[in-house]
Amino acid sequence: MPQLILLRHGQSQWNLENRFTGWWDVDVTDKGVQEAREAGRLMKEKGIHPELCFTSLQTRAIKTLNLALEEMDRLWLPVEKNYRLNERHYGGLTGLNKQETREKHGDEQVHIWRRSFDTPPPPMAADSEYQMTTDPRYAGIEVPATESLKDTIARVLPYWKSRIAPELQNGKRVLISAHGNSLRALVKHLSGISDDEITGLEIPTGQPIIYELDDSLKEIERYYLSEK
Numbered sequence: 001m002p003q004l005i006l007l008r009h010g011q012s013q014w015n016l017e018n019r020f021t022g023w024w025d026v027d028v029t030d031k032g033v034q035e036a037r038e039a040g041r042l043m044k045e046k047g048i049h050p051e052l053c054f055t056s057l058q059t060r061a062i063k064t065l066n067l068a069l070e071e072m073d074r075l076w077l078p079v080e081k082n083y084r085l086n087e088r089h090y091g092g093l094t095g096l097n098k099q100e101t102r103e104k105h106g107d108e109q110v111h112i113w114r115r116s117f118d119t120p121p122p123p124m125a126a127d128s129e130y131q132m133t134t135d136p137r138y139a140g141i142e143v144p145a146t147e148s149l150k151d152t153i154a155r156v157l158p159y160w161k162s163r164i165a166p167e168l169q170n171g172k173r174v175l176i177s178a179h180g181n182s183l184r185a186l187v188k189h190l191s192g193i194s195d196d197e198i199t200g201l202e203i204p205t206g207q208p209i210i211y212e213l214d215d216s217l218k219e220i221e222r223y224y225l226s227e228k
């Protein structure tokens with residue numbers, strides 16, 4: 001029976017500072033390191049043994065994966081990294097404080113930017129200090145100027161279908177370390193959650209989510225490992 005483990009990165013510096021992050025590459029905090037290690041210890045203790053890993057091109061997800069794997073004595077596992085698992089691009093909001101943005105634009109507008117399904121935040125200015133277009137890790141990739149959750153799903157799912165799903169169908173146990181919104185995309189797809197409902201689903205940092213799947217990769221069971 002295919003098994004998939006989803007892990008959102010441990011607390012990042014900008015989670016702590018309450019800033020819109022998106023594609024900006026912030027590190028995990030000391031608490032984030034602890035959360036990642038704890039996730040690894042929990043997986044080991046509960047007998048979760050991934051054989052193959054996928055992550056984004058962002059430090060917070062890569063580091064979380066490595067810290068968890070270290071705790072599991074599985075740093076040797078193959079890991080594939082791809083920008084398609086990156087966080088949703090936050091456009092012109094990147095770097096701003098979420099509370100200050102609420103005070104300036106109102107709760108309702110900020111809620112729409114954060115949690116509507118298909119309304120993207122305003123685009124990032126070409127000369128923004130947070131531009132990632134010249135970052136070497138994105139060479140050959142068209143870095144978006146902003147993304148809605150719908151846009152994020154549209155970039156995550158082709159990668160799921162072409163690279164991750166075939167491994168699961170070949171019987172591999174797969175661990176994905178990624179981000180709040182790229183993981184929402186996967187949960188929406190796997191659990192058949194509607195456009196309206198998915199925006200209300202919050203994925204906590206450092207909490208392994210286990211999917212037991214049938215051979216066609218439909219959900220049999222989904223649970224937080226800490227609750228088993």
Ligand SMILES: O=C(O)[C@@H](CO)OP(=O)(O)O
Pocket residue numbers: 015019020021022087088090114180181
């Ligand atoms: O800032 C971000 O990139 C994301 C995840 O931390 O925030 P939000 O909760 O608004 O999707």
